[in-house]
Amino acid sequence: MSTTDLEAFADQVAQHIANYLDGLERVALGDGEEGVVPFLLLEVSQISFIGAQLGANEDVVPEGNIEPPHALEGDVDALRQGLAARLADVDDYVEVFDPFSKKPELEAYRLSDDLADIAADLTHGLRHYEEGNRIEALWWWQYSYFNHWGNHAGAALRALQAVVAHARLDVAEDLTVEAADEVGVL
Known part of the structure; x- marks a missing residue:
């Protein structure tokens, strides 16, 4: 890609990042009482798509192959705490960190930590931008x-x-069993 193409791509990525950060901040501040998890699913899906585009692109190397210094990073602790409060019932989960490891192990994660860590990394680049x-x-x-x-x-x-999926499928399963029981199928 030419420098002009890379800069245009950076403009596109920056807009998606700004949208992601805005969405997270709104959730952390209490917006969207209903539908927080589906909203975050959309936000993370969209930023993951941008990540996939970055991953599929050729390596980007800054001039001189060094990262220029810039202002101090913003603190994401308030964001993390706001998200943790909103996600309290579903914040903790486990995941296999490296599925290609000879002995894959489950790792404990928190959605609030993941989302805030993503925000911190994206904000770092946004400062350069x-x-x-x-x-x-x-x-x-x-x-x-x-x-x-x-x-x-x-x-x-x-x-x-x-x-x-659990919210939708478990409810559907419960309703199906209940309806089947009412009509004498079970």
Whole structure:
């Protein structure tokens, strides 16, 4: 890709990241009493799609192959705490960290930690972007996708999908059994 193409791609990625961060902040602050988990499922799905695009793209290497310094990172603790409060009943889950390991082990995760860690990584790149360093931003988003936030997004996506699936399928199963019992099938 040419530099112009990479910069245009960075613009697209930055917009998706801003949407993700805005959505998380709204949830953490209490918006959307009903439907928080399905909303987060959509948010994580969309940011995972952007991550997949970053992963499928050629390696992005910043000029001089170094990351320029920029302002200090924002603190995501308030975001993490707000999400933890909203996700209290479904925050903790387990996941296989490396399915290709010779001895895969279950790891304990928290959705609130995953979502906040993703936000921290994306915000780091967004700071580069806002300072006019679009190639560095794109490099950071791609690098951190492979190195950190991509794993958290994948794990969170599976956990959120499982919560939604259980809510829908378990209810449907209960209603089916109840209806079958009422008509004398069981």
